[in-house]
Structures are given as structure tokens and as C-alpha cells.
Amino acid sequence: MDVYIRDRHASVTLPEKSYPCVVLERDNWNDYAYYTLFKAQLRLAPGFGLGSVKNLGDVKIMKPNQAEGVDNRPFQKLGSGDRIPTRLLRDVCSLGSGSDYYDKLMQVEMDLAQALLSTLRDCSYLPAVRQRFQSDQCFKISLLRDSEARVLLDTAGARFGGGSTLISSFSAAIKLEGASAAHEFAFDFESLDGVPRRMHSIVGLNGVGKTQVMARLAILLSRFSKQAIKEKRSALQSDDSISPVPSIYSVVAVSFSAFDEFERPTQLQGEEFQYSYCGLQHPQGRLKTKDDLLKEIRAVLVRDMTQDKRDLLKRVLQNLVRVDDLESFVEEPENNKKMYQRLSAGQRLAINCIIHIISRIRPRTLILFDEPELHLHPQLLTGLLQALNEVLEHQDSFSIVATHSPLVIQQLPKECVHVIRRDRMTPMVVKPTFQTFGESVSEITRFVFASPDTDRDYRAVLERMLDDDGGDVEAVRQRFGGQLSLNADMYLESLRTAKDA
Missing domain, CATH: 3.40.50 (Rossmann fold)
Structure with a gap:
């Protein structure tokens, strides 16, 4: 599927053989200096009638290791009306900016919707794309800016038969x-x-x-x-x-x-x-x-x-x-x-x-x-x-x-x-x-919680008592009326064993 780029509010003339195709309109909105927002339009046939154009709404698109600033926006060097080369599209990641984007895609034929998602490398639809981009700072800050985007990342692609992976x-x-x-x-x-x-x-x-x-x-x-x-x-x-x-x-x-x-x-x-x-x-x-x-x-x-x-x-x-x-x-x-x-x-x-x-x-x-x-x-x-x-x-x-x-x-x-x-x-x-x-x-x-420098728990007390009683374990036991806890008694026995060894 061919994809064309245009400046905001600009009109473009498309070759007859292009349909169906996608037109992406640049948007100057930015997420904390990351420019990723485009308006997507699915062109089904020449003209602008009801059955010819499907306005899908906002989609965010990024490239690998994208830096801040408008000059680093995807496709920035292309002129308005240019077709985006396939080699550039293979190296991007996209995600719909809201649920409306995917709702409108559901209204077209499934194979056409799937082709669009694949062409724009939608990360909710293609798990490999998500895997590649998910640790990128631009991905985390811009594409996943709000809670809805994180839900869409996990759920939207499954509506079109794509992979759905929950990260736990x-x-x-x-x-x-x-x-x-x-x-x-x-x-x-x-x-x-x-x-x-x-x-x-x-x-x-x-x-x-x-x-x-x-x-x-x-x-x-x-x-x-x-x-x-x-x-x-x-x-x-x-x-x-x-x-x-x-x-x-x-x-x-x-x-x-x-x-x-x-x-x-x-x-x-x-x-x-x-x-x-x-x-x-x-x-x-x-x-x-x-x-x-x-x-x-x-x-x-x-x-x-x-x-x-x-x-x-x-x-x-x-x-x-x-x-x-x-x-x-x-x-x-x-x-x-x-x-x-x-x-x-x-x-x-x-x-x-x-x-x-x-x-x-x-x-x-x-x-x-x-x-x-x-x-x-x-x-x-x-x-x-x-x-x-x-x-x-x-x-x-x-x-x-x-x-x-x-x-x-x-x-x-x-x-x-x-x-x-x-x-x-x-x-x-x-x-x-x-x-x-x-x-x-x-x-x-x-x-x-034990600190090697300040270990003053019950073990230190038992060690001192055993020292005072000349190593007599039974004398220590009698100090507690013969009612030492199991842990304390086992530790006392370990001290006697160590001394006898």
C-alpha cells in the first residue's frame, strides 16, 4: 500500500494507480519535544465523496532512536505530496492516538485494514515492532503518553487478528x-x-x-x-x-x-x-x-x-x-x-x-x-x-x-x-x-535486617550468657526456667557443638 505525505491543510494530487492508499498529514503538536503526530486518511478512490475517503484521525509515528525536535520527525525531508519510500516505512513504528482510530479502521474491509496496519508498522498489531521499539525513550514518552495508549498497545491489534502481549x-x-x-x-x-x-x-x-x-x-x-x-x-x-x-x-x-x-x-x-x-x-x-x-x-x-x-x-x-x-x-x-x-x-x-x-x-x-x-x-x-x-x-x-x-x-x-x-x-x-x-x-x-556491625539480637545475649556460665549450656537454660524457644535452644546447641569440635 502506497503512503503519501502532505503538509498541514495542503492538497495533494495522487496518481490513478495509487488507490487504495494512505495520506499522512503532518501535525505540529509535540509530546515534550517529540514530534510524532500525523492525521491519517485512507483514500479508497479518486475524488472526495463519502465512499472515496476515510478520515481515520490521529496516529503517532516514530523512527528508531528518534531525538527531540521537529527536525527529527519521520519523513521530515520529504516534500508535500511525495510518496514515502518503502525503505523508510520499514523502519518506523506507529500507534493510533486514540480508540477512534481503530474503530474507524474496523469499518473498512478487514484485509484493507490489516494492510494499512502492516504498512505503517503498527506496534499493537505487529509484536516484533513492539519488541524493537518498546525501550526507546520516544516510544515511552510520546507514543505511550497516556493510560489509554498503553491499553491500546495491548488490545487494539487483536481486533484485527494481530498479536496481543501483556507485559508483566x-x-x-x-x-x-x-x-x-x-x-x-x-x-x-x-x-x-x-x-x-x-x-x-x-x-x-x-x-x-x-x-x-x-x-x-x-x-x-x-x-x-x-x-x-x-x-x-x-x-x-x-x-x-x-x-x-x-x-x-x-x-x-x-x-x-x-x-x-x-x-x-x-x-x-x-x-x-x-x-x-x-x-x-x-x-x-x-x-x-x-x-x-x-x-x-x-x-x-x-x-x-x-x-x-x-x-x-x-x-x-x-x-x-x-x-x-x-x-x-x-x-x-x-x-x-x-x-x-x-x-x-x-x-x-x-x-x-x-x-x-x-x-x-x-x-x-x-x-x-x-x-x-x-x-x-x-x-x-x-x-x-x-x-x-x-x-x-x-x-x-x-x-x-x-x-x-x-x-x-x-x-x-x-x-x-x-x-x-x-x-x-x-x-x-x-x-x-x-x-x-x-x-x-x-x-x-x-x-x-541483621547488620554485621551492630548485631545485638538474642544470639549475642546467648553467647554472653554461655561465656559467663563457663560454657555450661544447662546453666543458661535454667536462667530461662528451662523454657527457651526452639530457635534459641538450637542456637545454644550449635554453640556447644562448635566449642566441642
């Missing part, structure tokens, strides 16, 4: 201030042999950068950054990077810390970027009160909850907290004040959290949860994690949890645990050397 693994490199190198993460949410990987965890000692990493991940995956908006640039135009862009269409940030660093969008910004924040920080700068949290629950249940989501909420809440009348609590929020007041502070936070997540989640959402263990006792924490896992499974979504709790890590396979360490100013991200799923809390704590 990606790498992220995050350079924190003062660090000599970037934190480098590899997240893979694809289940393996039935082992769940929908939830990953970032763990480490205080001061290694977990909270900052979570805030940066929220920016990279939602594209929402107040600083970037102020500077009129893309949030991806920074020292941080993500590759390839995963099939994640919305982001929910959750934190009950008074010191989290997540961006807080306005309602309009949240809708534009498909990003929402749930936490203790009030928009007016203070911490939310108990009444604030109750009002949020009521507002969400009344305004933002479909019946399907209400049913999901009731299913997960019954395993999370005890409420006298769960049906009334969910379906009649104006009457739930007394029930809410009888809940503990931790239960209120857990309920607020799960209600907000369910109200905002849709397929392929990423939940970024910073320190869920705050204010929650261990049983409530594991209940919240189970509820979150059920919601993720129901909505084909994912979560990254930053935590200090070995109970969180205990629920995850080692492939999903990312341990941040720091050697002076050099950051490292490592995986556990043992299977964390179901492992003892003490073993997890020893690997993740």
Missing part, C-alpha cells in the same frame, strides 16, 4: 540523591508453576531508601509528578528509568505513615493520570482524624462503588474484621457510625485501605503499599495481606509492598523479595539466598 515484567533503575549508582530492580509478576507472584516486596534497614524508591516508582508508572508538570516535561524525562513499559494502566499509592513521600494528586489530576493516593495525610497538611477516615469510607461507598465491587468488598471484609452487620455496613454507609466507632484504630485503617483500593482498582492496576504493618497487630496485618491478594487476583492486578515486617516476606516466594542494602553510598538490590515463602520469622529477620 519490567526493570526499574532509580537514582537517589547522594547514591553513587542507581537502585536496580527486576519485577516479574507472571506466576510460575502456580506460585503466585502478584505481590512483590521491597525490604531493608532504615535509611537505605525504601520510601523514596516507592515514591519514584509511583511517578514512573503513573507519569504523575507535580515537579514535572510545573517544568512542562514528562515524568520520564529524569535520571530514573523503566523498561519496557509494563501493561499497567493505573496506580494506587497507599501509606499510613506520617512521613511518606508519595505525590498527592487533585481529583482532576488523578483522573488524567489514573493515579490515586490513600493515606493519613490530609490535603490541608494535617493528619486525618477518625472522623475524616469515616467520612472517606462513607463517600467512597456512596459515590465510587459499583455493586460488583461492593460484593467483593463484603467477601474480603468478612475475613478481615468482625462487624456486627456487614451487609448494613457496606450497603447503608449512612448508618455505620456506631459500628465504625467500635473498631480499633488498626481495624479502621485496614478497612479504609481495602475500601479505597477496591474502589480505585481496575484490571492491570499496581498497588504501591508503603509499610502496611504500621498501626496493625500481626494477625490483622496477615489478614490485610490475604484480603489484598484476593483483590489482586480478582482484578488481574499487582502490588509492591515496602516493609520492615518479616511477616510480609514470609508470605512471598524469594523471587518476589527485593532486599535493599547500602555499602557506604553504593546501593545494592539482592534476592534472598533461601526460600522465604513459609520460612521462619527469625531466619528472614537474620538475612534481611
Whole structure:
């Protein structure tokens, strides 16, 4: 299929033998200095009658390693009315700028639509094109500028018999201030042999950068950054990077810390970027009160909850907290004040959290949860994690949890645990050397949180006691009334064995 280029509002005369063909009109709109936008017109026959011309609308087209600036726009050196050489078309990537583009293509004969998609090298239709371009900065910033574009990339081509691939693994490199190198993460949410990987965890000692990493991940995956908006640039135009862009269409940030660093969008910004924040920080700068949290629950249940989501909420809440009348609590929020007041502070936070997540989640959402263990006792924490896992499974979504709790890590396979360490100013991200799923809390704590310079846990106490008692293990046991825990007793035995060897 021949393709012709023209300047904006210019008319072109086409050779008789060209039909059907495509005419691309240059558009001077740019995405943060990347010029990729064209208006596509399918010419079916000479003339401009209803059956002769099909205006398809906006399509974005880029070339490999395209740099910023209008001079780097594809086909820029061609004159208005020129036919685009086949060799140039073989080296581009395109994606419709909205669903209308593909809807209009569906109105023409299928073989003609397929020919057009192939000629323009549509990356939603041709997986090999997507594979080639998906790590290109222009591709990520311009072609995938908004959430709708990321959905179209995964779904539009399948309407025409093309390949459809969901990306559930990606790498992220995050350079924190003062660090000599970037934190480098590899997240893979694809289940393996039935082992769940929908939830990953970032763990480490205080001061290694977990909270900052979570805030940066929220920016990279939602594209929402107040600083970037102020500077009129893309949030991806920074020292941080993500590759390839995963099939994640919305982001929910959750934190009950008074010191989290997540961006807080306005309602309009949240809708534009498909990003929402749930936490203790009030928009007016203070911490939310108990009444604030109750009002949020009521507002969400009344305004933002479909019946399907209400049913999901009731299913997960019954395993999370005890409420006298769960049906009334969910379906009649104006009457739930007394029930809410009888809940503990931790239960209120857990309920607020799960209600907000369910109200905002849709397929392929990423939940970024910073320190869920705050204010929650261990049983409530594991209940919240189970509820979150059920919601993720129901909505084909994912979560990254930053935590200090070995109970969180205990629920995850080692492939999903990312341990941040720091050697002076050099950051490292490592995986556990043992299977964390179901492992003892003490073993997890020893690997993740123990510091070789300041290791003053129960083992150091046992070593000192054994020294004081002249190596008499039984004397140490008697100090605890003969009731040492299994882990402590095994360690004591290991000290005797080492001494006798």
C-alpha cells in the first residue's frame, strides 16, 4: 500500500494507480519535544465523496532512536505530496492516538485494514515492532503518553487478528540523591508453576531508601509528578528509568505513615493520570482524624462503588474484621457510625485501605503499599495481606509492598523479595539466598535486617550468657526456667557443638 505525505491543510494530487492508499498529514503538536503526530486518511478512490475517503484521525509515528525536535520527525525531508519510500516505512513504528482510530479502521474491509496496519508498522498489531521499539525513550514518552495508549498497545491489534502481549515484567533503575549508582530492580509478576507472584516486596534497614524508591516508582508508572508538570516535561524525562513499559494502566499509592513521600494528586489530576493516593495525610497538611477516615469510607461507598465491587468488598471484609452487620455496613454507609466507632484504630485503617483500593482498582492496576504493618497487630496485618491478594487476583492486578515486617516476606516466594542494602553510598538490590515463602520469622529477620556491625539480637545475649556460665549450656537454660524457644535452644546447641569440635 502506497503512503503519501502532505503538509498541514495542503492538497495533494495522487496518481490513478495509487488507490487504495494512505495520506499522512503532518501535525505540529509535540509530546515534550517529540514530534510524532500525523492525521491519517485512507483514500479508497479518486475524488472526495463519502465512499472515496476515510478520515481515520490521529496516529503517532516514530523512527528508531528518534531525538527531540521537529527536525527529527519521520519523513521530515520529504516534500508535500511525495510518496514515502518503502525503505523508510520499514523502519518506523506507529500507534493510533486514540480508540477512534481503530474503530474507524474496523469499518473498512478487514484485509484493507490489516494492510494499512502492516504498512505503517503498527506496534499493537505487529509484536516484533513492539519488541524493537518498546525501550526507546520516544516510544515511552510520546507514543505511550497516556493510560489509554498503553491499553491500546495491548488490545487494539487483536481486533484485527494481530498479536496481543501483556507485559508483566519490567526493570526499574532509580537514582537517589547522594547514591553513587542507581537502585536496580527486576519485577516479574507472571506466576510460575502456580506460585503466585502478584505481590512483590521491597525490604531493608532504615535509611537505605525504601520510601523514596516507592515514591519514584509511583511517578514512573503513573507519569504523575507535580515537579514535572510545573517544568512542562514528562515524568520520564529524569535520571530514573523503566523498561519496557509494563501493561499497567493505573496506580494506587497507599501509606499510613506520617512521613511518606508519595505525590498527592487533585481529583482532576488523578483522573488524567489514573493515579490515586490513600493515606493519613490530609490535603490541608494535617493528619486525618477518625472522623475524616469515616467520612472517606462513607463517600467512597456512596459515590465510587459499583455493586460488583461492593460484593467483593463484603467477601474480603468478612475475613478481615468482625462487624456486627456487614451487609448494613457496606450497603447503608449512612448508618455505620456506631459500628465504625467500635473498631480499633488498626481495624479502621485496614478497612479504609481495602475500601479505597477496591474502589480505585481496575484490571492491570499496581498497588504501591508503603509499610502496611504500621498501626496493625500481626494477625490483622496477615489478614490485610490475604484480603489484598484476593483483590489482586480478582482484578488481574499487582502490588509492591515496602516493609520492615518479616511477616510480609514470609508470605512471598524469594523471587518476589527485593532486599535493599547500602555499602557506604553504593546501593545494592539482592534476592534472598533461601526460600522465604513459609520460612521462619527469625531466619528472614537474620538475612534481611541483621547488620554485621551492630548485631545485638538474642544470639549475642546467648553467647554472653554461655561465656559467663563457663560454657555450661544447662546453666543458661535454667536462667530461662528451662523454657527457651526452639530457635534459641538450637542456637545454644550449635554453640556447644562448635566449642566441642
